[in-house]
Amino acid sequence: MLQKNRIRKLPKDVADKIAAGEVVDRPVSIVKELVENSIDAGATSITVEIRRGGKEYIRVTDDGCGIPKEDLRLAFLRHATSKIVDENDLFNINTLGFRGEALASIAAVSRLEIITKTINVKIGSRLQIEGGNIIGEGDTGCPDGTTVIVTDLFFNTPARKKFMKQDGTESALIIDFVSKIALAYPNIKIRLINNRSTLFSTRGKGNIHENILIIYSKEIGDKLIEVNNQEGDYQIKAYISPLDLNRSNRKSQVFFVNGRQIESKVLDKAVSEAYKERLPEGRFPIVFIFLTLDPRDLDVNIHPNKKEVKFYDSEKVQSFVVNSIQSALYSKSSLPEIKPKHMYTEKVKEINRDYEQVDIKTLLSNRQQADNIICKTEESKELKLSEINITGTIFGTYITGFDEDNFYLIDQHAAHERVFYEKLMELMEHKNSDSQLIISPFVIDFPLAIKAQLPNCIVKLREMGYVLEEFGPRSYIVKAIPSFMNLSEARIFLDDFMDQIGTNVDNRNVDKIIINACKSAVKANDSLTLEEVKELINDLIKTENPLTCPHGRPTLIKLSKYEIEKMFKRV
Numbered sequence: 001m002l003q004k005n006r007i008r009k010l011p012k013d014v015a016d017k018i019a020a021g022e023v024v025d026r027p028v029s030i031v032k033e034l035v036e037n038s039i040d041a042g043a044t045s046i047t048v049e050i051r052r053g054g055k056e057y058i059r060v061t062d063d064g065c066g067i068p069k070e071d072l073r074l075a076f077l078r079h080a081t082s083k084i085v086d087e088n089d090l091f092n093i094n095t096l097g098f099r100g101e102a103l104a105s106i107a108a109v110s111r112l113e114i115i116t117k118t119i120n121v122k123i124g125s126r127l128q129i130e131g132g133n134i135i136g137e138g139d140t141g142c143p144d145g146t147t148v149i150v151t152d153l154f155f156n157t158p159a160r161k162k163f164m165k166q167d168g169t170e171s172a173l174i175i176d177f178v179s180k181i182a183l184a185y186p187n188i189k190i191r192l193i194n195n196r197s198t199l200f201s202t203r204g205k206g207n208i209h210e211n212i213l214i215i216y217s218k219e220i221g222d223k224l225i226e227v228n229n230q231e232g233d234y235q236i237k238a239y240i241s242p243l244d245l246n247r248s249n250r251k252s253q254v255f256f257v258n259g260r261q262i263e264s265k266v267l268d269k270a271v272s273e274a275y276k277e278r279l280p281e282g283r284f285p286i287v288f289i290f291l292t293l294d295p296r297d298l299d300v301n302i303h304p305n306k307k308e309v310k311f312y313d314s315e316k317v318q319s320f321v322v323n324s325i326q327s328a329l330y331s332k333s334s335l336p337e338i339k340p341k342h343m344y345t346e347k348v349k350e351i352n353r354d355y356e357q358v359d360i361k362t363l364l365s366n367r368q369q370a371d372n373i374i375c376k377t378e379e380s381k382e383l384k385l386s387e388i389n390i391t392g393t394i395f396g397t398y399i400t401g402f403d404e405d406n407f408y409l410i411d412q413h414a415a416h417e418r419v420f421y422e423k424l425m426e427l428m429e430h431k432n433s434d435s436q437l438i439i440s441p442f443v444i445d446f447p448l449a450i451k452a453q454l455p456n457c458i459v460k461l462r463e464m465g466y467v468l469e470e471f472g473p474r475s476y477i478v479k480a481i482p483s484f485m486n487l488s489e490a491r492i493f494l495d496d497f498m499d500q501i502g503t504n505v506d507n508r509n510v511d512k513i514i515i516n517a518c519k520s521a522v523k524a525n526d527s528l529t530l531e532e533v534k535e536l537i538n539d540l541i542k543t544e545n546p547l548t549c550p551h552g553r554p555t556l557i558k559l560s561k562y563e564i565e566k567m568f569k570r571v
């Protein structure tokens, strides 16, 4: 393209609008910047008020340190900040802000008023800015702290104004953001007002669990499992869903690192890994993760809106999170529980599986309850499968057992599937097939259509312990089978495996085929003797994920001794 114009410096207001676009793209980003400033200012109480999705009105009030009168104009200059001094500070950031850009950006695209007072002066100061230009300034009586009011967002950038969504969509994003901030900062009282009514208000007493009950639903809050772990400089606090509570998307996964809400592929992966094979496909856990690391272990300056961070040792972070979650999941409190209300109440209130993050109705009704809640932090005892006394089976399907606190039902098929699957995967991984020759070899046929895939499959089957030899154009003779299977299991598994071979046998498909074939194979084993049951449980104990079958269904459910005593009205 031919350039017609000479190069010239853009007028300040145009440059400001361009720069503002990086920081402020919709109402929620303004709320985020203002709330983060309040947190950095050491506030113990923050009120956020919005009207019409924040498009018309946003107010953030805090009781933090305030801005000295002589610095107030400076706070609105681009790259003016009190939070870092030089380049070295960039590698050790202890505050949420550090760019000195937020206030300048917000003021460039709205009408803004700030009222602020530091503790050591009697009278506060006020500044009014419209589209970046100061239009009013003076002294004012006000409490310690800072209030920023932003009105008419994007009044001077019509293109951006058009891109804002309906009020409800914009306010949902803000409610979601403030809710999460309230969880991450349990020591700060946070109040959210939407269209003149209070949505929630936390007490600032440091109790995250209580805040979950206030902001989210009681049903969820009561079920989440608490995770606490520390290793060297790494510290994690988290609330995670048990296996029977899950969602159809990742929206209920919230990550905070050093008090900063972020999106992170590393943490996404850690969560998937921790719940791998424990949830049905396409289902995701609810997790609130609060990680604290040495600020020098990460870079927060990789994205203009600070939504991402770079961990210097992402593998270490990932495995720390995976281990912390897994050990909590492998505790008694993480098992699906039989609750008496399920037995006696006719209308069991279904938990809406696709429940959105913030349900205002429950939120409002829980607010009153929450004021009276005495938070019970139940010690989550480790579940030791080996300590379960097996007593027998019922309905030919469920194994019964107990330990000192609970009665357990174990789904025999699910347990068996888990054992089979892990044994096969281990054999394949180590490529040390463990076979038993069979006295009377049998023949299996295959459809010609899959012939091209067979060499690949034969290798996999050999790794599992099958020895097959060609036996005519569309048959194999099976001479040995995996040593842990009996003949009928081995036959059914093989038939099912062959049935499922499609066109592409890449590694992922083989896993799936094996998962499905395990399911068929264990059907062969319906009535087990007590000895066999105990052997199965012993095998289950040795697996990596004993609490679910490879399809993600639970292997074990519990009914606590306390619930039993309650039903018999003994307590």
Ligand SMILES: Nc1ncnc2c1ncn2[C@@H]1O[C@H](COP(=O)(O)OP(=O)(O)OP(=O)(O)O)[C@@H](O)[C@H]1O
Pocket: 033, 037, 038, 041, 062, 064, 065, 066, 067, 075, 076, 080, 081, 082, 083, 096, 097, 098, 099, 100, 101, 102, 103, 104, 146
């Ligand atoms: N609520 C507040 N209370 C006290 N001081 C504040 C408050 N908000 C802003 N300030 C002061 O104004 C300065 C500029 O704020 P601004 O948000 O523009 O930049 P920042 O927070 O330093 O960096 P960033 O652009 O990354 O947010 C801050 O460094 C801080 O000194």
Ligand SMILES: [Mg+2]
Pocket: 033, 036, 037, 096, 097, 098, 102, 103
């Ligand atoms: Mg800031």
